[in-house]
Amino acid sequence: MIVDAHCHIWERKWLKGDMVRLMQSVIDELGIENEESIYDGSPDRLIADMDEDGIDKTVVLPLDFEFLYTGGGFSFREFNDFAGECLKRFPERIVAFAGVDPRRGVAAVEELRRCVEEMGFRGLKLWTVTGFVPDDEAYYPLYEEAARLGINVLVHTGLGPGESYLKTCRPVYVDKIAVDFRETNFIMAHVGAPWTDEALAVALKNRNVYVDVSAWQKSHSVFPLAMAQMLSSAKLMHGGMHKVLFGTDWPLFTEIYTQKQWVGCVRDFEHPPALQMMGLPEITEEDKGLILGGNAARVLGLSD
Numbered sequence: 001m002i003v004d005a006h007c008h009i010w011e012r013k014w015l016k017g018d019m020v021r022l023m024q025s026v027i028d029e030l031g032i033e034n035e036e037s038i039y040d041g042s043p044d045r046l047i048a049d050m051d052e053d054g055i056d057k058t059v060v061l062p063l064d065f066e067f068l069y070t071g072g073g074f075s076f077r078e079f080n081d082f083a084g085e086c087l088k089r090f091p092e093r094i095v096a097f098a099g100v101d102p103r104r105g106v107a108a109v110e111e112l113r114r115c116v117e118e119m120g121f122r123g124l125k126l127w128t129v130t131g132f133v134p135d136d137e138a139y140y141p142l143y144e145e146a147a148r149l150g151i152n153v154l155v156h157t158g159l160g161p162g163e164s165y166l167k168t169c170r171p172v173y174v175d176k177i178a179v180d181f182r183e184t185n186f187i188m189a190h191v192g193a194p195w196t197d198e199a200l201a202v203a204l205k206n207r208n209v210y211v212d213v214s215a216w217q218k219s220h221s222v223f224p225l226a227m228a229q230m231l232s233s234a235k236l237m238h239g240g241m242h243k244v245l246f247g248t249d250w251p252l253f254t255e256i257y258t259q260k261q262w263v264g265c266v267r268d269f270e271h272p273p274a275l276q277m278m279g280l281p282e283i284t285e286e287d288k289g290l291i292l293g294g295n296a297a298r299v300l301g302l303s304d
C-alpha cells in the first residue's frame with residue numbers, strides 16, 4: 001500500500017486576497033511555469049492523480065490560515081467541511097485531518113471534536129507558519145482532546161511559503177508536547193528542513209514522533225544526495241526505517257515531479273557510493289516499503 005501522508009485540497013475560487021500572494025510566493029520560490037498546476041487543488045484531480053500514480057490513500061490537510069492571511073471569503077470551518085465532503089465522496093482513498101489553530105481556545109477544541117466525531121477525521125493539522133509556538137501550555141486542552149479522541153497530530157516544521165513566520169516552525173517545539181502527550185503520535189512535516197538534524201533528534205528521543213518527506217521534491221531535483229543522506233541518517237539514528245512517512249504536499253510540487261516520479265524517487269533509490277564511504281546504511285527494499293506506506297499504515301491505523 002502506498003500512502004501519501006501530506007497533501008492539500010482547495011477550491012480555486014477561495015484563492016483570493018493573501019492566498020493569491022501566498023501561491024505567488026510558492027510559484028516564485030519553486031520557479032513554477034504552469035500556475036494551474038498548483039491552483040487546481042480539486043479532489044477530482046487529486047483522485048485522478050492518485051489513480052495514475054498508484055497511491056492508495058492520501059491524507060488531506062485543510063489549513064487554518066485566518067490568524068495570518070485573508071482568503072476568498074471562506075472560513076477555516078468551511079475548509080474543514082470541504083475536506084469532510086472529500087472524505088465522504090472517497091472514503092477508501094482519503095484520510096482527513098482537521099485544520100485548527102490552537103489560539104482559538106475552546107472553539108479549537110470544539111472544532112476538532114466536530115471534525116472527528118461528526119465527519120470521521122483522523123488527525124489534527126497545526127500550521128505553525130501563522131505564528132504560534134505549538135508547545136505553549138495554553139494549548140494543552142486541544143492536545144488533551146486529541147489524546148481523548150485517539151488521533152494523530154501533524155505539525156508543520158521547517159520552511160514555509162513566503163510571508164510566513166519561520167521561528168515558530170522549529171522542530172524542537174514538538175519535543176515538549178511529545179513528552180507530555182505520550183499516547184499521541186506527532187508527525188513533523190517536511191522533516192523540519194532546513195532543521196533536519198533537529199527534527200531527526202526529536203524523532204529519535206520520542207517514540208511517538210515521526211517525520212514526513214513532503215516538499216523535498218525541489219531539493220531532490222537539484223541535489224538528490226541531500227535526501228539520500230537524510231534517509232540514511234534517519235535509519236542510522238533511529239535504528240531502522242520506522243519513523244519516516246512518504247508525502248508529496250500535492251498539488252504544490254506536481255510540476256517538479258509528478259506523484260509517480262516522486263514515488264519512483266523512493267522506490268528506485270540506490271545507495272550512493274558517497275554515503276557508503278561515510279558508513280551510512282543502505283536503504284533496503286523493506287525500508288522503501290516502510291517509507292512508502294508501511295509506516296503510515298501503522299501510525300494512522302489504516303488497513304488495505
Ligand SMILES: [Zn+2]
Pocket residue numbers: 006007008214249
Ligand atoms: Zn503542506
